[in-house]
Amino acid sequence: MKRDRTLLVLISALVVLLAIGPILPQWAVSFVSVVLYLGIVVLGMALLMRTGLVSFGQGLYYCLGAYAAGATPELIELVDGFARGLSQPHWAPVRLVLNAFTGALKLVQTPFGPSDLLTMVMAGALLAVVVAAVLGLLLARYRGIFFAMLSLAFSMILYGLLVRTSELGSTDGFGLSVKSFAGIALSTHWARDAIYAFSAVTAFACAIALHRYLNSYRGRLASAIRDNELRVEYMGASVRSLIHLNYVISAALAGIGGALMAATIGHVDPETTANWTTSGDFVFITILSGTGNVAAPFLGAGIFEAVRTFALEYVPNTWQMTLGITMLLVIMFLPDGLWSMFVRRRRSA
Amino acid sequence: MTAVLEARDLNKSFGAVTAAAQINVQIEQDSVVGLIGSNGAGKTTFINLVTGYLTPTSGRVLYLGREITGLNPRRITQLGICRSFQIPQLFNSLSVSENLAVGVGIAARSTRRDASDGGQPAQVEQLIERFNLRGYAGQLAGQLPEGVRKLLDIAMAVAGRPKVLLLDEPTSGVSAEEKFRLMDMVMGALTAEGVTVLFVEHDMEIVGRYTHRVLAFYEGRIIADGDPATVLNDGEVRRYVIGMQNQHKEAAGAAH
Amino acid sequence: MFVIAVGLTLIYGVMKILNVAHGSMYALGAYTASTFAGYWLAHGHAPYASYAVLVAAAVLVGLVAGPVIERGLLRFMYGRDEVVLVLITYAVFLILEDVTKLVFGVDPILVAEPYGMLGNFQIGDLVYPVYSLVLVVVAVLAGVALALALNHTRQGKILRAVIHDREMSMALGINVSRVYFVTFTIGAMLAALGGALTAPTTSVQLGIGAEVIVLAFAIVVIGGLGSLSGAALGALIVGLVRSAAVHYRPEVELFSVYMVMALVLIVRPKGLFAAAEARKI
Numbered sequence: 001m002k003r004d005r006t007l008l009v010l011i012s013a014l015v016v017l018l019a020i021g022p023i024l025p026q027w028a029v030s031f032v033s034v035v036l037y038l039g040i041v042v043l044g045m046a047l048l049m050r051t052g053l054v055s056f057g058q059g060l061y062y063c064l065g066a067y068a069a070g071a072t073p074e075l076i077e078l079v080d081g082f083a084r085g086l087s088q089p090h091w092a093p094v095r096l097v098l099n100a101f102t103g104a105l106k107l108v109q110t111p112f113g114p115s116d117l118l119t120m121v122m123a124g125a126l127l128a129v130v131v132a133a134v135l136g137l138l139l140a141r142y143r144g145i146f147f148a149m150l151s152l153a154f155s156m157i158l159y160g161l162l163v164r165t166s167e168l169g170s171t172d173g174f175g176l177s178v179k180s181f182a183g184i185a186l187s188t189h190w191a192r193d194a195i196y197a198f199s200a201v202t203a204f205a206c207a208i209a210l211h212r213y214l215n216s217y218r219g220r221l222a223s224a225i226r227d228n229e230l231r232v233e234y235m236g237a238s239v240r241s242l243i244h245l246n247y248v249i250s251a252a253l254a255g256i257g258g259a260l261m262a263a264t265i266g267h268v269d270p271e272t273t274a275n276w277t278t279s280g281d282f283v284f285i286t287i288l289s290g291t292g293n294v295a296a297p298f299l300g301a302g303i304f305e306a307v308r309t310f311a312l313e314y315v316p317n318t319w320q321m322t323l324g325i326t327m328l329l330v331i332m333f334l335p336d337g338l339w340s341m342f343v344r345r346r347r348s349a
Numbered sequence: 350m351t352a353v354l355e356a357r358d359l360n361k362s363f364g365a366v367t368a369a370a371q372i373n374v375q376i377e378q379d380s381v382v383g384l385i386g387s388n389g390a391g392k393t394t395f396i397n398l399v400t401g402y403l404t405p406t407s408g409r410v411l412y413l414g415r416e417i418t419g420l421n422p423r424r425i426t427q428l429g430i431c432r433s434f435q436i437p438q439l440f441n442s443l444s445v446s447e448n449l450a451v452g453v454g455i456a457a458r459s460t461r462r463d464a465s466d467g468g469q470p471a472q473v474e475q476l477i478e479r480f481n482l483r484g485y486a487g488q489l490a491g492q493l494p495e496g497v498r499k500l501l502d503i504a505m506a507v508a509g510r511p512k513v514l515l516l517d518e519p520t521s522g523v524s525a526e527e528k529f530r531l532m533d534m535v536m537g538a539l540t541a542e543g544v545t546v547l548f549v550e551h552d553m554e555i556v557g558r559y560t561h562r563v564l565a566f567y568e569g570r571i572i573a574d575g576d577p578a579t580v581l582n583d584g585e586v587r588r589y590v591i592g593m594q595n596q597h598k599e600a601a602g603a604a605h
Numbered sequence: 606m607f608v609i610a611v612g613l614t615l616i617y618g619v620m621k622i623l624n625v626a627h628g629s630m631y632a633l634g635a636y637t638a639s640t641f642a643g644y645w646l647a648h649g650h651a652p653y654a655s656y657a658v659l660v661a662a663a664v665l666v667g668l669v670a671g672p673v674i675e676r677g678l679l680r681f682m683y684g685r686d687e688v689v690l691v692l693i694t695y696a697v698f699l700i701l702e703d704v705t706k707l708v709f710g711v712d713p714i715l716v717a718e719p720y721g722m723l724g725n726f727q728i729g730d731l732v733y734p735v736y737s738l739v740l741v742v743v744a745v746l747a748g749v750a751l752a753l754a755l756n757h758t759r760q761g762k763i764l765r766a767v768i769h770d771r772e773m774s775m776a777l778g779i780n781v782s783r784v785y786f787v788t789f790t791i792g793a794m795l796a797a798l799g800g801a802l803t804a805p806t807t808s809v810q811l812g813i814g815a816e817v818i819v820l821a822f823a824i825v826v827i828g829g830l831g832s833l834s835g836a837a838l839g840a841l842i843v844g845l846v847r848s849a850a851v852h853y854r855p856e857v858e859l860f861s862v863y864m865v866m867a868l869v870l871i872v873r874p875k876g877l878f879a880a881a882e883a884r885k886i
Binding site: 138142157160280287320 | 707815823863
């Protein structure tokens with residue numbers, strides 16, 4: 001019933017987006033693309049929130065995804081160089097892992113080359129997943145404000161690292177362009193449309209996948225963990241491993257979003273990705289959307305982007321204030337996010 | 350008969366406070382044991398020690414002859430010891446059915462015991478029927494009346510298909526008329542399956558009616574251990590446990 | 606930085622709110638102080654009194670902004686989750702960023718006289734501005750004053766009771782809501798003071814609030830949320846780490862602080878001097 005409705009909504013949305021794509025004006029195409037990749041990142045945040053955690057550092061994976069999209073060759077260089085620097089024998093296992101990692105990256109690149117849209121997204125996801133798998137081991141032990149702070153710390157560490165890495169452009173970042181998709185060469189004009197279409201399909205795929213996941217045993221377990229961790233442990237399930245898993249999934253989503261962002265905007269830099277203000281934006285959109293449904297993050301992202309664009313356009317000196325006020329209003333009056341306007345929670349008989 | 354659960358020289362102190370002192374007890378398979386004692390006597394501590402929530406200062410806990418001292422609650426539950434709580438621990442934002450589904454789902458995945466009878470949804474239905482929760486199945490756990498929350502809490506523990514079930518004050522907060530019904534329901538659901546039950550109880554009528562054996566606690570020690578009739582008539586028990594019980598009952602009676 | 610961190614940790618300790626808007630207080634303090642001091646000096650008044658002007662400006666900002674935010678907004682939100690409260694302060698921060706922009710304009714302000722006036726002094730090879738020394742002294746004095754106030758005055762003890770256990774304090778009849786009000790205002794004043802005193806050393810411009818707040822968070826987390834001595838230690842550590850980084854390997858300056866923060870969170874999540882927490886059974 002409700003489940004089929006979501007599926008229906010998502011499918012129709014995809015069909016509509018693809019159908020009207022060719023006739024949309026330029027600004028609308030950009031707008032939709034932005035909303036799509038933001039929404040994907042927020043899908044991940046919503047999953048974490050469902051599990052009871054708020055991450056103030058999703059920017060980390062968003063950034064990794066973006067940089068992977070644009071700089072996979074340089075990244076491989078850097079990591080290989082670092083691994084070579086660890087020449088002593090006791091570093092061998094670490095070297096092995098690093099080499100395996102760059103090997104995987106190279107593998108992802110080979111079919112279509114680094115400027116291919118498909119490669120970009122896969123590289124972004126891969127990088128995010130690897131880092132999250134490692135960091136998650138640690139982060140899954142924390143909750144509440146400590147989880148938030150630690151995730152923030154990690155994203156700021158990346159920020160600091162990138163700002164000082166001239167090979168990756170420091171504060172200026174670098175530009176990139178999509179030259180092909182799955183091997184099919186694209187001119188600049190077609191590239192834009194390809195990105196739009198691919199973003200729509202990817203967003204759809206991610207949303208459906210997450211929808212399935214949330215309605216599965218693990219999805220319910222996530223809510224259970226949020227409600228009462230003690231009971232979950234007392235029934236024999238490992239809270240930490242599910243949190244770790246969900247963390248990695250949300251990181252993958254952020255990485256995909258970041259890669260799409262890089263492709264859409266054509267430019268990446270530390271400030272708009274790894275800095276805490278970006279993570280703050282994601283938190284804001286997540287609160288705005290609520291965790292009720294997988295379509296909500298896209299709605300929330302749409303409104304956020306709309307407000308931001310309008311504010312920048314009409315009240316350029318007070319756009320932050322507008323955002324802040326909107327956020328306050330949502331927190332005060334719609335604590336479950338926008339979606340609660342559409343759904344009435346079950347009340348007791 | 351080998352003991353299904355055994356505590357040997359179990360001790361637990363928190364600084365200067367001794368919560369458990371030299372507890373030695375062997376619980377036989379399929380028995381129903383009542384744990385009585387005034388508040389703070391050590392009953393809940395005993396349950397916490399057995400289920401791994403607390404680590405003993407010294408002593409051992411054995412389950413089916415196997416050492417489980419110091420294991421965490423998750424492991425111990427997986428091995429087949431489940432518990433319910435004095436204050437119901439539920440998933441408040443999920444419905445009753447969903448709560449049970451989570452319980453059944455975890456049990457199916459984490460324990461290696463037979464999860465037959467038609468799969469998980471069937472088990473959930475079975476639990477709902479057994480515990481009379483049909484009328485509340487779709488309601489959010491956070492909005493249930495207190496007695497029903499208690500029922501659900503116990504049902505969740507049973508969902509784990511335990512060999513040993515520890516119930517912490519299953520009838521507290523339940524009205525006097527409902528107590529017997531609840532216990533009948535719970536015991537009926539369990540004895541069919543061959544489960545060993547230990548429950549903490551303050552109501553001596555319940556203890557007398559449902560248990561084969563009673564352990565009386567006082568200041569962390571077991572001061573009496575035997576069949577209900579004997580223990581409930583024991584002088585020390587009367588003084589330290591029931592005596593105080595009567596005081597409470599009188600006070601409660603006067604308050605009505 | 607210590608002064609700012611102390612305010613932040615105080616607010617967290619008492620109200621369990623990680624106040625992002627603290628950074629805005631700092632900025633407002635800096636802007637207001639610079640503006641006032643600028644006028645003062647431009648009108649040819651006694652230059653040494655400009656210090657008093659700086660401090661007065663800070664106090665003013667704290668007394669105005671603190672109550673407005675606390676009474677007008679936060680008061681209604683206390684029951685909510687910790688993280689939600691942080692988001693609320695983040696929203697306030699965003700709003701104040703623009704308010705600052707509107708009130709003070711987009712150009713940076715530089716009123717350096719109070720800084721330069723005191724000249725420099727030398728320790729061996731190193732030349733230090735006297736003003737920095739003054740800042741250190743002020744920080745120490747503030748810390749000592751706070752410690753004394755908390756430990757020896759009745760109000761201070763009440764504050765510590767609330768930090769320890771809010772519900773119990775309410776049960777004992779302490780007017781927690783008033784305590785919150787006072788705490789937030791003091792915290793705001795401290796942040797503004799930090800801003801006001803730092804203003805002469807640098808050009809006051811947009812974005813200083815954002816820069817400062819993350820650093821302040823790091824300090825507070827390192828020292829332990831809610832602990833005053835922790836804030837002191839944290840500020841010291843952060844200061845040392847930054848100087849060391851700048852000195853030996855400038856590239857890592859920015860992220861060295863966060864490395865330390867991450868390390869502390871990993872090893873001792875409650876910080877180095879965590880406020881004692883009663884075990885909730």
